[in-house]
Amino acid sequence: MVGRLLDSMTLGRKAQRLLTLIILLVLAACTSREVIVEGTFPTPLVDPVPVSVGVLFTQEFKEHELVDDATGRGEVSWRVSTGWAQVEFWSTLFPAFFQNVVFIESYEDLQAYDVDAVLIPQVADVQYAIPLYTNVKVYEIWMRYNLALVEPEQIVDAENAAISLENVQPFAEWPLTAYGKTPTAFMQSDIDAVNLAAVMALRDAGANFITSFLRVPGVMDWIENPEEAQ
């Protein structure tokens, strides 16, 4: 169809090819949006909690993305990859919030480091809203996490010399919600706005984590007695 339209115009062969490419690119851009969330995150200003924590980012967490396929005419498919930003953000926050933090990558790490507990964050849900759907001039992102504190021994699979998260019984487990929004702005693309809203949501998640951590059932007992509370 694009070819027929171009044939009807008095354009040179090169100009036709260029125009075809531009039209196809515009059409592709109209039907899907891909955001790889990026941002810079500040180190929190806190007095560290006096415990030694291992942090385990699961593969699912590291590669987390929200996929929303268009279902009707005029809708746009969205793919929002938050995994890189999640790891970057929490890797900045945890070492400032806890006195001693090690990132657990393997079974060998678990054996090598003596930590009081292992913290496992998981993204339970991410939702978004854009002005096209809500008629409100803000882009919004909601995130919901499940966090768990477990004894290091609980995730050791000695038989296979591996980390296993099956049948884990955390001594503290809690949900964490976060919200970020950014208003529409002149010359700002949907992609930039969603990225900014996601960065705001991550910052909000950190604020929520820092202000609520000590109120999580079981956490205060553990901090007062890290060796025995579990």
Place this chain on the structure above:
Amino acid sequence: MKRALLSVLMLGGLLGGCVTANVDEMTFDAPVAGMVDGSIVILGRRHAPDYDTEPDFIDCIGNHISRGSESISVIQERQFVDALYPWFEPRTAPLSIESVGRLMMLPSVANKLEDLDLNYMIWIDGRTQDTNSSGSMTCGVGPTGAGCFGFGTWGTESEYEATIWNFDDGAEVGKMSALTSGQSYMPAVVVPIPIIAPVQDTACDSLGTQLLQYLSAGS
């Protein structure tokens, strides 16, 4: 052709000035002497569900004050919020000066605020939004070229309130507000010519001047 363009530009200039500004000031405790070697921070309120106070408006007010007084050091909003993360996020930002007192009980926060030598914290709450719009415009593309024809107009309104907290006295010392509105126009004969009313800039100048007068009082 040149004369027509000049006429359009003159009309644009005239219409661009169609902005009304209204500034209210309510001060409890006007400073008797201007600030000397102190610093202030201007922060936007971001906790409303349907709007954020625009960061560029906050920058504009800060620049206005910096240009107006060499003795006042204005800390950039982003720099301040990052340095004190997470205590000035929408979820955690203090809504009253008493809440800052509670925040100062955290040694790391108290030390950071002391390092910054902060005299005043100014909160700005508000937004600029388009109100009514009317007119119509048609644009077309053909083998011989493209063009638009029509006329559009829309109104814009800015409403901002500044609340001043004195850090030395630990008290809220004043409130100021600026309400501005204006009408923008876009005539199009082949090429659309936007004639934008500088509503937000006027609000920035109005509020910035009032804040500068307050902070420089007596100096």
